[in-house]
Amino acid sequence: MHDQALQGEALRFDNSYARLSEALFQRQSPHPVRAPELLRLNRPLAETLGLDPDACSYAEWAEVFAGNRLLPGMEPLAMAYAGHQFGNFVPQLGDGRALLLGEVIGRDGQRRDLQLKGSGRTPFSRGGDGRAALGPVLREYIVSEAMHALGVPSTRALAAVRTGESVMRDRILPGGIVTRVARSHIRVGTFEYFAARRDQDSVRLLADHVIQRHYPDAVEGDNAYLELLRAVARAQAELVAQWLGVGFIHGVMNTDNVSLAGETIDYGPCAFLDAYHPDTVFSSIDQHGRYAFGNQPRIAQWNLARFAECLLPLIDGDEERAIARATEALEANADVLDVAWMGVMRAKLGLQQAEEGDKALVQDLLALMRDQAADYTLAFRGLAEAVGADGPEQAPALLEGFPEPQALTDWLLVWQRRLHAEAQPQASVQATMRARNPRYIPRNHRVEQAIAAAVDDGDLVPFHRLVDVVCDPYTERSAAEYCATPPADHERVTQTFCGT
Numbered sequence: 275m276h277d278q279a280l281q282g283e284a285l286r287f288d289n290s291y292a293r294l295s296e297a298l299f300q301r302q303s304p305h306p307v308r309a310p311e312l313l314r315l316n317r318p319l320a321e322t323l324g325l326d327p328d329a330c331s332y333a334e335w336a337e338v339f340a341g342n343r344l345l346p347g348m349e350p351l352a353m354a355y356a357g358h359q360f361g362n363f364v365p366q367l368g369d370g371r372a373l374l375l376g377e378v379i380g381r382d383g384q385r386r387d388l389q390l391k392g393s394g395r396t397p398f399s400r401g402g403d404g405r406a407a408l409g410p411v412l413r414e415y416i417v418s419e420a421m422h423a424l425g426v427p428s429t430r431a432l433a434a435v436r437t438g439e440s441v442m443r444d445r446i447l448p449g450g451i452v453t454r455v456a457r458s459h460i461r462v463g464t465f466e467y468f469a470a471r472r473d474q475d476s477v478r479l480l481a482d483h484v485i486q487r488h489y490p491d492a493v494e495g496d497n498a499y500l501e502l503l504r505a506v507a508r509a510q511a512e513l514v515a516q517w518l519g520v521g522f523i524h525g526v527m528n529t530d531n532v533s534l535a536g537e538t539i540d541y542g543p544c545a546f547l548d549a550y551h552p553d554t555v556f557s558s559i560d561q562h563g564r565y566a567f568g569n570q571p572r573i574a575q576w577n578l579a580r581f582a583e584c585l586l587p588l589i590d591g592d593e594e595r596a597i598a599r600a601t602e603a604l605e606a607n608a609d610v611l612d613v614a615w616m617g618v619m620r621a622k623l624g625l626q627q628a629e630e631g632d633k634a635l636v637q638d639l640l641a642l643m644r645d646q647a648a649d650y651t652l653a654f655r656g657l658a659e660a661v662g663a664d665g666p667e668q669a670p671a672l673l674e675g676f677p678e679p680q681a682l683t684d685w686l687l688v689w690q691r692r693l694h695a696e697a698q699p700q701a702s703v704q705a706t707m708r709a710r711n712p713r714y715i716p717r718n719h720r721v722e723q724a725i726a727a728a729v730d731d732g733d734l735v736p737f738h739r740l741v742d743v744v745c746d747p748y749t750e751r752s753a754a755e756y757c758a759t760p761p762a763d764h765e766r767v768t769q770t771f772c773g774t
C-alpha cells in the first residue's frame with residue numbers, strides 16, 4: 275500500500291460543519307462491509323479533489339470508499355434534518371444511511387463535502403438498515419454525472435462500490451455504496467429541523483455558515499438573511515430552469531432534497547422525458563403528480579416558502595414585517611425563474627437576444643411537441659439541423675423528433691424570421707444549438723438495462739458504457755447512438771422507484 279496517498283497527505287480536509295456545533299449532527303463511524311469491490315472511480319473528479327487515482331490499487335480504494343478505512347482528516351458524522359415530504363412535515367429525518375466524511379479543499383481551491391451513502395445505520399436510521407442497494411447507487415452515479423456533463427449544477431459521484439453483502443428490499447439485492455461529492459449537504463430540511471424546535475441559535479449558526487460558504491455577497495445588503503433567501507431562491511430558480519431545459523424530472527422534490535447550494539441532490543426516482551408532456555410523472559410514490567415535470571417551478575417556490583419560514587425571525591423581529599419582506603422576495607423569484615427558463619429555452623433555439631414574442635414562440639413549439647408526443651431531446655437536436663431550411667421537408671433530421679414535421683411549417687417560418695433578424699452565420703447558430711441540445715441523455719430504459727445487467731448478472735459493462743456516453747452528451751458518435759433513440763414499446767419505463 276502506498277501509504278502516502280492513504281495517509282491523506284493528498285487530501286486537504288477542513289471540516290467546518292463538524293466545528294459549527296454538536297447540535298447539528300451525531301458523530302458516527304461507517305459500519306465496515308464484508309467484501310468491498312470498487313466498481314468505478316471517477317478519475318477526473320478524484321484529481322480535482324487532490325486524489326491521485328493511481329496512488330493505490332482499486333482494492334485499497336475500495337476499502338476507503340466502502341467506509342472500511344478512514345483517511346486522516348475524516349470526521350464522519352450524520353447530519354440532522356427534517357423535511358416536508360409530499361407536503362407533510364416530518365420533524366426528524368436526518369442522514370439515516372449516509373455519513374459526511376468531511377470537507378475537502380480541492381486543487382481548484384473549492385470546498386466540497388465528501389459523503390458515503392449506504393454506509394450503515396446512524397442515530398437517524400429509524401427502522402432502516404442504513405444500507406443502499408446497488409441499483410440506486412449505480413443510478414445516482416449515472417444520472418448525477420450526466421447532469422454535470424449537461425452543465426446542470428449537481429452533486430457528483432466519486433466512486434461506486436459493491437459491498438459483497440446483501441440488502442433486503444422487496445427481494446434480496448446486492449448492496450452498494452456511492453461516494454457523493456457536493457458543495458454542501460445543507461438542505462431546506464436542515465433549517466426546518468431547528469426552526470421546528472425553536473432552536474434559534476442553531477438556525478442563525480446555519481444561516482451564517484451558508485452565507486459564508488455559498489453566498490458571501492449576502493452580507494453586502496442591508497439585511498443579510500433576506501439576501502440569503504433571495505440568493506437561495508435565485509439558485510433554485512436557475513436550477514429548475516435548467517432541469518426543464520434538459521427534460522429532467524427530479525421525482526421527489528421534498529424540502530429535505532433541496533440543496534441550499536443550488537445543486538440537484540438525491541437521485542431517487544428521477545427520470546428524463548422521452549416524449550414531451552408537462553404532466554409526466556415517473557415516481558411510483560408520486561400518485562397525485564405533485565412533482566410532475568411541468569409542476570417543478572411551482573414546487574420549487576413552495577419549498578422556498580418553507581425555507582423563508584425558517585428565516586423569518588432572523589429577517590425581522592417584527593413577524594408581520596418579516597413575512598411581508600420574505601413574501602415580496604419570493605414573489606419576485608417567480609419572475610426570476612421565468613427569466614431563467616426563457617434564457618435556457620432561447621439558447622436551445624439558437625437565439626441570442628431577448629425579444630417580445632419569445633415566450634409565445636417557445637410555448638407554441640412546446641404545444642406542438644406535446645400534441646405529437648415528440649421526443650424532447652431529439653426534437654431540439656433536430657431543430658439545429660433545420661436552421662436555414664425553407665420548410666420541414668428540407669430538414670429530414672426533424673423526423674427523428676417529430677412524428678409529423680409538416681405541422682411545424684408555420685412555426686418554423688416564425689423561428690427562421692427571428693433567427694434571420696439576429697444575422698448570425700448559419701454554421702455558428704447550428705454549432706451553438708448542438709452545444710445546447712444534447713444528443714445523449716441517460717434514457718430511462720438504458721439506465722434500467724445497465725442496472726439490471728449489474729444487479730441480476732453481475733455484468734458492469736453496460737454501466738461503464740452508459741457513463742462514458744452520458745459524460746459526453748453533445749458529440750455525436752456511432753458507439754453512443756444506442757442512447758439516442760427513444761425506447762421501443764417493450765423497453766418503455768413507466769415507473770421508477772425510490773433510492774432506498
Ligand code: AMP
Pocket residue numbers: 367368369370371372398399400401402403404405406530531540542772773774
Ligand atoms: P431519501 O429517500 O433519500 O430522501 O431519504 C429520506 C429519509 O429516509 C432520510 O432521512 C434517509 O436517511 C432515510 N433513509 C432512506 N433509506 C434508508 C435506509 N436504508 N436506512 C435508514 N434510513 C434510510
Ligand code: MG
Pocket residue numbers: 530531540
Ligand atoms: Mg433525501
